[in-house]
Amino acid sequence: MDEIEIPQYFICPISLQIMKDPVTAVTGITYDRESIEKWLKTANGFTCPVTKQVLPSGSDLTPNHTLRRLIQAWCTANVGDGVNKVPTPRSPLCKTRLRKLIREFEAPGLYLNALNKMEVLAKDTERNKKFMEEAGVARAVILLLIRCYNECKTTGVEQALRILCLIWTPSAEIKALLDENHQFINCLTWILGCDIENHVVAKTLAMQALKRTIEAANPRLLEKLKPEFMKEMLRVLKSKISKQATKSALQVLIQACLWGRNKLKIVEANAIFELIELELEKPEKNISELIFNLLAHLCSCAEGRAEFLRHAGSIAMVAKRILRVSPATDDQAVCILSLISKNAGTKEVLLEMLRVGAVTKLCMVIQADCPTYLKQKARGVLRLHSNLWSDSPCIAVYLLTRYQR
Numbered sequence: 112m113d114e115i116e117i118p119q120y121f122i123c124p125i126s127l128q129i130m131k132d133p134v135t136a137v138t139g140i141t142y143d144r145e146s147i148e149k150w151l152k153t154a155n156g157f158t159c160p161v162t163k164q165v166l167p168s169g170s171d172l173t174p175n176h177t178l179r180r181l182i183q184a185w186c187t188a189n190v191g192d193g194v195n196k197v198p199t200p201r202s203p204l205c206k207t208r209l210r211k212l213i214r215e216f217e218a219p220g221l222y223l224n225a226l227n228k229m230e231v232l233a234k235d236t237e238r239n240k241k242f243m244e245e246a247g248v249a250r251a252v253i254l255l256l257i258r259c260y261n262e263c264k265t266t267g268v269e270q271a272l273r274i275l276c277l278i279w280t281p282s283a284e285i286k287a288l289l290d291e292n293h294q295f296i297n298c299l300t301w302i303l304g305c306d307i308e309n310h311v312v313a314k315t316l317a318m319q320a321l322k323r324t325i326e327a328a329n330p331r332l333l334e335k336l337k338p339e340f341m342k343e344m345l346r347v348l349k350s351k352i353s354k355q356a357t358k359s360a361l362q363v364l365i366q367a368c369l370w371g372r373n374k375l376k377i378v379e380a381n382a383i384f385e386l387i388e389l390e391l392e393k394p395e396k397n398i399s400e401l402i403f404n405l406l407a408h409l410c411s412c413a414e415g416r417a418e419f420l421r422h423a424g425s426i427a428m429v430a431k432r433i434l435r436v437s438p439a440t441d442d443q444a445v446c447i448l449s450l451i452s453k454n455a456g457t458k459e460v461l462l463e464m465l466r467v468g469a470v471t472k473l474c475m476v477i478q479a480d481c482p483t484y485l486k487q488k489a490r491g492v493l494r495l496h497s498n499l500w501s502d503s504p505c506i507a508v509y510l511l512t513r514y515q516r
Contacts, residue, residue, distance in 0.1 A: 115192050121182050124161050125150060132200040133179050134172035138162045141175050148237060204232065204239055209246040216255045226270040233277040243278045250284055253295055260298035265307045272316035281327040290329045299324065300343050314352050318359035325366045334371030341380040348385055361401035368408045378409055383418040387425050399436045403443035410447050416455045430469035434479055445476060445485055449492050461499050470500050
């Protein structure tokens with residue numbers, strides 16, 4: 112293969128490989144489709160890679176059938192010298208085919224077959240995904256899932272969720288559909304509680320879809336989330352369906368607690384106890400970061416702080432994880448200790464902070480290679496209660512005296 116001279120015009124200017132599906136841009140330069148489509152998604156995608164001319168928005172890529180046939184003929188002629196044949200690219204999706212499959216969603220005897228075909232198409236190429244988005248497949252899949260929920264049918268739910276997660280974008284059409292009512296949120300919550308085949312995959316996909324739904328939903332809708340919804344998220348955390356499901360559940364709760372009275376609903380669902388217990392198991396770093404983020408949000412209200420202090424190991428857990436997980440966790444942990452000491456700092460609580468090492472860890476934050484703002488936050492907590500803590504033999508005196516009070 113190395114000894115064969117490949118015609119220069121067979122080579123893609125981006126990948127420098129023989130083109131399998133040559134397409135010509137409006138600038139007249141031909142590229143392999145996969146390479147130019149990847150380029151168009153980058154920050155430099157507004158210009159032609161070769162000519163540097165600006166590419167108009169929505170520029171079409173025209174298949175170069177003549178060049179493709181020449182490449183295929185040359186590859187076939189040189190197979191004996193180690194050249195691989197170039198297969199004919201599959202015909203691009205057309206709206207007529209997608210509309211037909213969407214119509215089949217409404218037929219009880221056809222929708223499973225239509226879902227299987229849609230899944231194959233969604234997995235095939237990025238171009239297919241984009242085309243399916245534009246054709247309204249995501250909306251059709253959401254409506255199919257809502258119908259399954261209303262009819263209490265789980266057949267096909269996993270495939271529908273898989274397609275949705277593959278092609279989901281928060282388009283105006285999707286947001287409008289989600290804003291109409293709680294039906295889709297109720298549908299996904301129902302799936303989480305169902306006895307469904309291949310439940311780990313199906314429920315993980317449901318949590319991923321729910322995370323994206325909550326992110327795209329109107330705040331007015333999020334303010335109306337019911338206490339039962341919060342309890343379902345906590346059941347997902349307790350059941351440990353999968354790491355991805357756990358992360359999605361934490362992200363949903365973080366997003367939800369920003370609106371209305373959701374913070375209180377999450378606290379009343381016994382979330383703080385479950386979060387502390389989960390963190391005591393020393394999960395992976397990104398899960399710990401989400402746990403501490405959510406705990407910091409919940410401790411910003413009086414009810415949250417009260418529940419936090421009811422757990423016998425809460426302060427000790429936070430203290431132990433400082434400087435052991437990540438800078439993001441350190442930030443939220445110091446925030447939690449600051450909220451507790453300032454707003455719920457009874458003598459008993461402050462002495463417990465001293466006893467379990469939380470005060471020592473705050474001193475260590477000041478000495479460690481931490482951001483300046485975090486050192487200042489830790490120093491603020493130490494200054495606030497220095498009269499109670501400064502005489503303790505548990506703390507090296509210089510840690511409290513070398514900085515001006």
